[in-house]
Amino acid sequence: MPKDFARTSRIAEQIRRDLAELIRTEVKDPRVSLVTLTDVEVTADYAHAKVFFTTLASAEQLEEISAGLVRASGFLRRELGKRIKIHHLPALHFVHDPSVERGTRLSQLIDEAVHSGRGLEQGLEDSGEKPPDH
Numbered sequence: 001m002p003k004d005f006a007r008t009s010r011i012a013e014q015i016r017r018d019l020a021e022l023i024r025t026e027v028k029d030p031r032v033s034l035v036t037l038t039d040v041e042v043t044a045d046y047a048h049a050k051v052f053f054t055t056l057a058s059a060e061q062l063e064e065i066s067a068g069l070v071r072a073s074g075f076l077r078r079e080l081g082k083r084i085k086i087h088h089l090p091a092l093h094f095v096h097d098p099s100v101e102r103g104t105r106l107s108q109l110i111d112e113a114v115h116s117g118r119g120l121e122q123g124l125e126d127s128g129e130k131p132p133d134h
Contacts, residue, residue, distance in 0.1 A: 008042050011086060015049055016040040018083050019092075022076055031061075031068030038097045042090055049090035052097040062096060069094040 020037045039052040055065055073092045081089045 008044065008046075011046070011084070012040040012042045012049070014084055015042065015080065015090075016051070018080055019051060019076060022079050023072075026079060027072050027075070029068045029072055031064050032072060035065060035069070036100075038099070046086060046088045046090050049092055051092055051094050053094060054097045054100040056100075066094060066096065 016037050016039065019040070023032055023035060023037070034055045034057045035053050036055065037051060037053050041050045041052075042048070051069075053065075053069065055062070057065060073094070077089060077092055080092075
């Protein structure tokens with residue numbers, strides 16, 4: 001069984017790499033130009049592949065981007081079949097991955113907390129009080 005898992009993960013990674021290249025070089029739809037593929041999960045029977053993507057576009061544009069990916073999925077699957085030689089090529093299901101946006105937001109919150117903490121320490125020093133020891 002571990003051998004089968006390794007093959008599935010290798011195929012998933014190959015699908016991710018090839019799809020990323022196809023989207024970048026072959027898909028002419030401008031809606032999908034700002035897409036980055038983050039992961040691919042392939043079912044054990046290779047019938048379906050969840051393709052996780054992220055984008056730096058606004059949340060309002062996410063629906064259009066998803067529609068563009070769905071529209072291009074037939075073309076992408078056909079081109080993928082020319083590159084990957086497996087018995088059954090999986091159906092592609094595109095899923096938005098919010099992890100990059102979440103990470104960016106958390107980073108902004110941390111920066112704001114650090115900035116406001118420096119302001120608090122400066123205010124205490126100006127008033128003659130000592131900042132608390134950590």
